[in-house]
Amino acid sequence: MSVDSLEDWRRTHYSNKVNPSLDGKKVTVFGWVEDVRDLGGITFITLRDREGLLQITVMRKKIPEKILEKISMIGRQFAIGVKGTVRSHGEAPRGVEVIPEDIKILATATHPLPLDPTGRVPADIDVRLDARVLDLRRPECRAIFKIRHAVVKEIRRFFIENDFIEVHTPKIIAAAAEGGAALFPVEYFEQKAFLAQSPELYKEQLTTVFEKVFEIGTYFRAEESHTRRHLNEFVSVDMEEAFATVDDVMNLQEELTRSIVGHVAKACPAELEILGVSLKMPAQRFKRYAYTEIIEELRKRNVEVKWGEDIPTPAYRELGELHKQEYYFIVDWPSRVRSFYIKPRDDRPELCYAFDFMYEWIEITSGGSRVDSKDVFVSRLKEQNLDPKSFDFYLKIFDYGMPPHAGFGMGLERILMALVGKENIREVVLFPRDRFRLTP
Amino acid sequence: MSVDSLEDWRRTHYSNKVNPSLDGKKVTVFGWVEDVRDLGGITFITLRDREGLLQITVMRKKIPEKILEKISMIGRQFAIGVKGTVRSHGEAPRGVEVIPEDIKILATATHPLPLDPTGRVPADIDVRLDARVLDLRRPECRAIFKIRHAVVKEIRRFFIENDFIEVHTPKIIAAAAEGGAALFPVEYFEQKAFLAQSPELYKEQLTTVFEKVFEIGTYFRAEESHTRRHLNEFVSVDMEEAFATVDDVMNLQEELTRSIVGHVAKACPAELEILGVSLKMPAQRFKRYAYTEIIEELRKRNVEVKWGEDIPTPAYRELGELHKQEYYFIVDWPSRVRSFYIKPRDDRPELCYAFDFMYEWIEITSGGSRVDSKDVFVSRLKEQNLDPKSFDFYLKIFDYGMPPHAGFGMGLERILMALVGKENIREVVLFPRDRFRLTP
Numbered sequence: 001m002s003v004d005s006l007e008d009w010r011r012t013h014y015s016n017k018v019n020p021s022l023d024g025k026k027v028t029v030f031g032w033v034e035d036v037r038d039l040g041g042i043t044f045i046t047l048r049d050r051e052g053l054l055q056i057t058v059m060r061k062k063i064p065e066k067i068l069e070k071i072s073m074i075g076r077q078f079a080i081g082v083k084g085t086v087r088s089h090g091e092a093p094r095g096v097e098v099i100p101e102d103i104k105i106l107a108t109a110t111h112p113l114p115l116d117p118t119g120r121v122p123a124d125i126d127v128r129l130d131a132r133v134l135d136l137r138r139p140e141c142r143a144i145f146k147i148r149h150a151v152v153k154e155i156r157r158f159f160i161e162n163d164f165i166e167v168h169t170p171k172i173i174a175a176a177a178e179g180g181a182a183l184f185p186v187e188y189f190e191q192k193a194f195l196a197q198s199p200e201l202y203k204e205q206l207t208t209v210f211e212k213v214f215e216i217g218t219y220f221r222a223e224e225s226h227t228r229r230h231l232n233e234f235v236s237v238d239m240e241e242a243f244a245t246v247d248d249v250m251n252l253q254e255e256l257t258r259s260i261v262g263h264v265a266k267a268c269p270a271e272l273e274i275l276g277v278s279l280k281m282p283a284q285r286f287k288r289y290a291y292t293e294i295i296e297e298l299r300k301r302n303v304e305v306k307w308g309e310d311i312p313t314p315a316y317r318e319l320g321e322l323h324k325q326e327y328y329f330i331v332d333w334p335s336r337v338r339s340f341y342i343k344p345r346d347d348r349p350e351l352c353y354a355f356d357f358m359y360e361w362i363e364i365t366s367g368g369s370r371v372d373s374k375d376v377f378v379s380r381l382k383e384q385n386l387d388p389k390s391f392d393f394y395l396k397i398f399d400y401g402m403p404p405h406a407g408f409g410m411g412l413e414r415i416l417m418a419l420v421g422k423e424n425i426r427e428v429v430l431f432p433r434d435r436f437r438l439t440p
Numbered sequence: 441m442s443v444d445s446l447e448d449w450r451r452t453h454y455s456n457k458v459n460p461s462l463d464g465k466k467v468t469v470f471g472w473v474e475d476v477r478d479l480g481g482i483t484f485i486t487l488r489d490r491e492g493l494l495q496i497t498v499m500r501k502k503i504p505e506k507i508l509e510k511i512s513m514i515g516r517q518f519a520i521g522v523k524g525t526v527r528s529h530g531e532a533p534r535g536v537e538v539i540p541e542d543i544k545i546l547a548t549a550t551h552p553l554p555l556d557p558t559g560r561v562p563a564d565i566d567v568r569l570d571a572r573v574l575d576l577r578r579p580e581c582r583a584i585f586k587i588r589h590a591v592v593k594e595i596r597r598f599f600i601e602n603d604f605i606e607v608h609t610p611k612i613i614a615a616a617a618e619g620g621a622a623l624f625p626v627e628y629f630e631q632k633a634f635l636a637q638s639p640e641l642y643k644e645q646l647t648t649v650f651e652k653v654f655e656i657g658t659y660f661r662a663e664e665s666h667t668r669r670h671l672n673e674f675v676s677v678d679m680e681e682a683f684a685t686v687d688d689v690m691n692l693q694e695e696l697t698r699s700i701v702g703h704v705a706k707a708c709p710a711e712l713e714i715l716g717v718s719l720k721m722p723a724q725r726f727k728r729y730a731y732t733e734i735i736e737e738l739r740k741r742n743v744e745v746k747w748g749e750d751i752p753t754p755a756y757r758e759l760g761e762l763h764k765q766e767y768y769f770i771v772d773w774p775s776r777v778r779s780f781y782i783k784p785r786d787d788r789p790e791l792c793y794a795f796d797f798m799y800e801w802i803e804i805t806s807g808g809s810r811v812d813s814k815d816v817f818v819s820r821l822k823e824q825n826l827d828p829k830s831f832d833f834y835l836k837i838f839d840y841g842m843p844p845h846a847g848f849g850m851g852l853e854r855i856l857m858a859l860v861g862k863e864n865i866r867e868v869v870l871f872p873r874d875r876f877r878l879t880p
Contacts, residue, residue, distance in 0.1 A: 006683065006844050007685055010683065010684070010688070016603070016651070030683040030843070033841075049651065050603075050605075078841050106844060107838075107842050107844075109841040113839075113840065133646070133837060133840060136646075136649040141649075145650070146605065149605045149606050153600060153606070156593075156596065163490075165586065166589050167585070170673060170871045171611070171658050171660075172635075172672070172878065173878070174878045174879050184612075184626050184627060185626070186627075188878060189664070189875055195612075195635075202870075202871065205573045206576075206870070208472070208577070209576040209585075210585070211456070211470075211490040220611075224629070232612070232628075235608050242470070243446065243450065243546070247447065248450070372547060393879050396571075397573060399549060400517055400553065400573060400574055401472050401518050401519045401549040402519070402547050403470070403519035403546040403547045404546060404547075429608075430607060430609060431609060431610045433612055435629060438614045439614050439833050440833045
């Protein structure tokens with residue numbers, strides 16, 4: 001290795017946490033050039049790294065010609081290393097500037113770039129997604145994905161502290177866990193297989209081993225609808241618990257939501273500020289509206305939903321207007337609009353122990369008590385025109401001691417939309433997949 | 441709800457942490473019947489729950505006839521609830537027994553079961569996997585998956601504390617990230633798509649935004665080989681870091697491995713004991729053997745590997761014999777046997793900055809410094825007979841300031857095999873997928 005290698009630079013005062021406490025100290029920093037402003041005797045290089053922006057102040061008279069030459073070659077989005085001295089500077093980002101002694105160009109960028117990664121020139125969502133890795137450099141995007149990281153971290157902490165075991169269930173499956181529709185077929189050697197839509201029937205059986213399980217995994221739905229809240233590949237946060245009922249898991253959903261909001265507010269104040277979001281801690285108890293109340297509420301707003309039918313998208317939009325900044329549950333759904341694995345109510349079997357957990361117009365979570373009897377499971381399949389034979393692998397489980405159990409599946413992207421105040425789910429996914437988008 | 445509902449049972453002294461500190465206290469427990477032994481005046485029910493076994497001691501004279509009737513109906517693997525009083529009992533599991541006052545049958549089991557979930561009757565791996573949810577009830581299986589949970593938890597802690605951001609990259613892709621072979625095709629609406637083999641090219645570009653990223657995700661390889669260390673669906677632990685070299689990420693792998701071993705030893709002593717494993721903390725530094733040394737070592741054992749060829753399976757078996765209980769690296773690989781995205785050495789381009797991280801015969805991790813120049817990337821593709829056009833989406837990234845970077849992908853199941861001492865990877869996956877197994 002040459003004495004000027006990357007290794008040597010990394011080993012000499014490398015820091016990505018430059019702050020005023022390093023005033024007067026030597027430092028090596030790496031990052032991308034956001035801007036270069038030449039004011040004659042002084043040149044300002046704005047460097048972006050994982051922590052944000054950093055000002056490099058070049059006093060042209062005090063620096064060797066060789067280094068000035070390198071600086072003259074630097075363009076926006078070049079990756080560079082800077083060796084220099086930290087100086088406190090109240091008005092600069094992070095309260096410091098770096099006075100460079102040496103500069104190393106690590107990578108160039110070819111101009112014009114397809115979009116401006118500083119975010120100063122607004123671009124259409126499709127242009128942004130086409131050059132996503134540039135788009136992600138915008139402060140707003142970086143803020144969203146730092147919040148996403150914090151949310152996932154907090155969800156795991158919550159489940160682990162509540163004695164749940166983390167599991168990984170198959171993503172390639174032989175039969176549909178959620179009914180036959182909307183499955184992506186996979187060529188699996190000589191066999192026909194599908195991509196899993198959810199871990200539902202796997203997590204249910206695992207409750208007979210571990211009682212409390214959770215999974216954060218990628219799932220797939222081949223839904224053709226191209227909306228602002230659907231993607232064909234998404235991350236689902238699933239939990240399932242033996243000896244629990246729908247009420248237990250709704251209570252858990254409340255606690256989890258409050259934990260997430262609390263953690264994000266505490267861990268990501270700078271990111272929330274960039275996004276212009278002020279998070280409010282939701283109430284201890286979230287309201288539980290019966291399906292019948294909800295369609296009555298909609299009727300008063302002249303949106304007709306026939307009892308026993310699912311709630312269509314325009315009606316959800318109306319609910320968003322009625323429940324501004326509110327987390328709430330919709331319970332007591334008609335059995336026939338909910339999955340076959342949801343348990344009908346003991347007292348009124350036309351209703352079932354299902355819930356949706358909502359924020360404004362967004363369905364964040366679906367859950368409920370599950371069927372724990374083979375006979376009921378088979379009738380539910382038949383009611384929904386599904387062939388019990390395709391579920392043979394699962395029907396066996398009822399012979400092995402399947403107790404009452406309940407759980408939910410929360411869309412990670414859905415709760416993120418609620419938290420960061422985005423209306424398009426594509427904003428909260430690094431590389432979204434929809435009906436028409438398979439790249440980058 | 442009736443006064444005798446599951447909810448009421450749960451709300452009355454429910455605990456899944458029964459221990460001697462509860463001596464004399466009322467308790468409600470739920471679990472599965474592992475065994476019932478009737479000794480005349482006294483009946484012992486062995487209950488299994490998430491924490492292990494629990495003894496229920498029925499004094500037949502002191503219990504109402506109605507409850508004795510229920511007890512007479514109980515079979516193995518039934519799910520039941522028990523209300524009773526805890527009594528210290530030095531010789532019973534967890535140091536306690538429960539004297540029941542009431543019993544609730546929550547689910548039955550149909551006998552004979554396809555295998556014995558107590559583990560007393562050994563069964564073939566295929567029989568076990570066919571009835572996996574019963575097999576998983578064996579103490580050995582539960583121990584493995586509690587260790588798996590601990591390992592995943594520790595990996596995340598390690599990366600998060602080292603300033604890595606957790607990302608989720610696409611699992612459905614338009615082009616092969618690892619070359620054209622061994623991809624599962626997916627019917628994606630009107631388009632042809634594939635299942636991702638790794639997050640490689642996504643994590644690499646994300647280093648230009650977040651610098652340090654990690655992902656723990658499910659990936660897919662359509663390899664036809666049916667071996668004890670390959671699965672077609674697996675969980676990969678990936679990290680990638682900007683401004684880092686192969687040495688930096690090998691150091692990180694060492695630290696990570698030591699963290700994992702330390703955490704499992706501390707968090708799972710009971711599970712390790714069940715498995716008969718005593719973990720030894722690996723040395724601070726793991727040995728780094730050059731590829732050339734390794735094939736020389738093999739030659740001495742009469743296993744010929746021609747220089748420039750990949751190491752075949754039987755040779756790995758031999759390495760396992762030579763490196764018993766050793767974690768080690770193989771470095772300085774011939775460029776032509778490593779992926780096109782691995783950087784050739786500056787001084788000797790026939791070698792490259794790749795490493796494999798090994799335990800005995802198991803390749804746990806592959807990693808290295810990545811190509812950061814468009815020209816080199818295109819030549820590497822051509823050398824390996826791949827069409828640069830299929831990589832257009834990625835070639836663009838080199839125009840956006842792509843600095844030097846390095847990373848690795850660790851097989852979660854591979855490190856688990858090393859930790860729990862299993863020779864068949866299927867033992868450490870809940871529901872494995874191989875060439876011939878797509879169910880349950």
